[in-house]
Amino acid sequence: MQRKMRGRGVAASWYGIARTATVDRAGAWAELDDGGTAKVVTGVTEIGEGILTVLAQIAAEELGIRPEDVTIGDNDTARSPEAAHAGATRQTYMIGNSVALACREAKARLFTEIAAHWEVDAGSLVAFDGELRAEGTNLAMTMAEAVDLCKRRGVVPVGAGHFTSHGTGLDPEDGSGAPWQAYVFGTQVAEVEVDTVTGEVQVLGLWAAHDVGRVINPRGVEGQIEGGVVQGLGQALMEDYQTANGHPVTHGFAKYILPTALDVPEITSILVEDPDPLSPLGAKGIGEPALVPTAPAIINAIHDAVGVRIRSLPATPEKVLAAIAEKQARAAGAREAAE
């Protein structure tokens, strides 16, 4: 065997969107505000995935204004409607849809007033990027003017929305049930190089194809995939929280090894859109699914490279070396037996 061996592996995966085996729900309020801006209030929790920007995009699209004109009032149990937790890959799906519905209601209030003013059918109104017009006519105004007019007619354009995901519980005997209404699927291919002298594995390339329903923010989705892949890589190759008789022995970053910029492969994200028919937006989610196939793809690639199967994570250099040595011993034993 050469010292540096390369190989490729693939793993597929699936995941459910929103809370598991139960009804999930989220609520939001929206108001078209002075100057053609908007306030959206919902119990959303930005944990870094970019959900606030996603919600601003959704609100902007629904209301016909620009994302930077949207102010999001986020999670405060005494000030915002319940939208529940940041987890279960649920925020874009649950809260995104409730924000869309709240915005539709606010916009409908506004459109009713403007349509009456223009004496056109509200269905002919279109708003985008701060401009409002009536299709098939020359009538147009800015959203700032529209809000002003609406208020002068005595109407504050507010709306509320909520979204439900109808998961059901599992049967206690056979586990049957419909835990989610939306599923996503993913496939990743990893290319690795294994140093057969040190046992070190480097992941050089990773291709990640994920169905996200509908892409709201492409860079945001890629960021979720890249972050998930690198966490998966950490779990595949290096991370290991250990205790000895209950006493943690890896209680600092000097001992608990995390991936750094040097460990990261080139990552190619391929975003597949299979829109969810049960939701107004069609978007599903990506936060957790991104990390599911990474470790098995890497482990399958190690097998392709050096012919050893790592069954216990992480595939540390010691484990990889031991597996290579065992394989060579077996091969030698087989040769002897054959002679």
Added chain:
Amino acid sequence: MPEMTLDMRVNGRKVTRRADPGQRLLDFLRDELNLTGTKEGCGAGECGTCSVFVDGKLVKSCLMPVAKAQGADIQTVEGLARPGELEAIQKAFHKTGASQCGYCIPGMVMAATSVLREAPEASLDEIKERMGGNICRCTGYSKIIEAVALARDVVTGRASPAVLEPEGVGDSYIGHNVRRLDAPSKVTGRLKYAGDMVMPGMLHMAVLRSPHPHAEIVSIDTSGAEAMEGVACVITADDVPGKDGFGVFVHDQPVMARGKVRHVGEAVAAIAAEDAATARRALAKIRVEYRELPGLFDPEDALKPGAPVIHDYAPDNVVKHIPIRKGDVDKGFAEADLILEDEFSTQQVEHAYLEPEAGLAYVDADDVVTVISPSQNITHHRHMLSEIIAKPINKVRFIMSPVGGGFGGKEDMIYQGMLALAAMKTDRPVRLVFTREESIIASAKRHPSRVKYRMGLKNDGRITAIRFEMLSDGGAYGMSSEGVMRKAAILSCGPYEVENLQVDTTAVYTNNTPSGAFRTFGGMQAQFATESMMDIAAERLGLDPFEIRRRNMMRAGSLTHTQQRLTSASIDRVLEAAEQASRWEPGPVGMRGPTRGDLGGPGTRAPCTLGARFETPKDSKERVA
């Protein structure tokens, strides 16, 4: 140490302060000068969130005593750009979407600035190596490196500054790369996380933690600590006025240990004092008498008859068992041409969000007990805390502070209860900031797993039956174990339609660090086993790994493992997309390394050898080979 007068320039302004010369430069900047853009991710020189320039050199301010900065010229992230403006590197982070939770970002921006100053022509590889001392848990580094390269090109004149401007919108904001609205506050260090927040009259909390994995608490004597000057209160389980217990599924965890401790690092008592140092010193004055109990450290042992019992309500130590049955596995195995049996295991994993847990609690003018913290689930926290402190739900308020990474690890209410109790007892605001060590020993981990797998297949690769059995160490408290076992069971056998299956997932109590929610919630542990088995089977049957997956994949109309009828399944599309994008060369699973023709092409990087990539001198004197 006696105070001394320190003189330095900070962000271009002269600063003179009397301060403890032994304190870390990090604390001096944050506490004395309120420059909280400089973050503490580890306090040990390992993460880079605390990076600042001292006389033009990038240093980790957690490792530098402030006395060493005497007379120095210091630049922090707040000093990079004028208020309201962004430097090219900050604009580049904004443009590429390089900031997620943002906690590592000030340090990253500083490290990137150092790259641009010291090695403005750095290659991608060199950028990565120079940024290698800064950890980010969210982004996977790709967009950070992209941002540094983009700023490099602008700074060196290779690209026009226009590349840093936002992309114009087409006919929809959906599907458009809108730049993150919160990025400017993150790249400038302006965003305040809970540990950066202060309130007038604020007390500081320190927590006494269990040194034993399993022990009865015979007595706790807090009188010595209470008598100390500067201590405002000491709290223990006795201070809980209501029903003491929290957890994502079962409420089996007290705010502080009640009667016994179940894992090393469990909170036993907490102190609120005028400053953090006094609070920490006072911990040593609390006397706790423990009687050690036999411990459980292996999930298999937890199931043995006569095993120590961790929670009285669960005499068998089982947190949750989830069964799934579909079809007839015996019949399925009888029909198989090939039966494979194997075992797989995964380790416990730390979330390692860069922001350690922190929170601030106070009682407001309307008697509302208010907790500000980076929790992932304040809706549920509010319900639990209202029971714990016996107040109506509208007298409990949770406010989310910016979350510096969570990944599931900030779903558990492991400290908010203590903050609320101390605020109620003192009627003053109380803040708690975990150290990195505290965060690691006291917070939940990814469930480790052991899976016993049996798979039957026809010669054509079709799966006829699966038996899947997973045992997980839930650790000392239930936390999210129930949900993790459920999700692991539902997803266990992967995106394949399997007619006959028998799945059991079980989590048990032990005296190890608790396991809880972690991105995928059991999904990755289970599917690691399944995806390994798929390749093992493909190798035995001489099939291409994509092909065996296609032969078994779910389709519209398929019945899932829990017998749900799918109306659509995009697995065919993602398989094809990955196969094409990676230019996969078809062929049976085996050791094909040197012979396959698709290696080393587009989409891969060159392997790296540490230290070999500094084309430009790392500092002006020395050139690294």
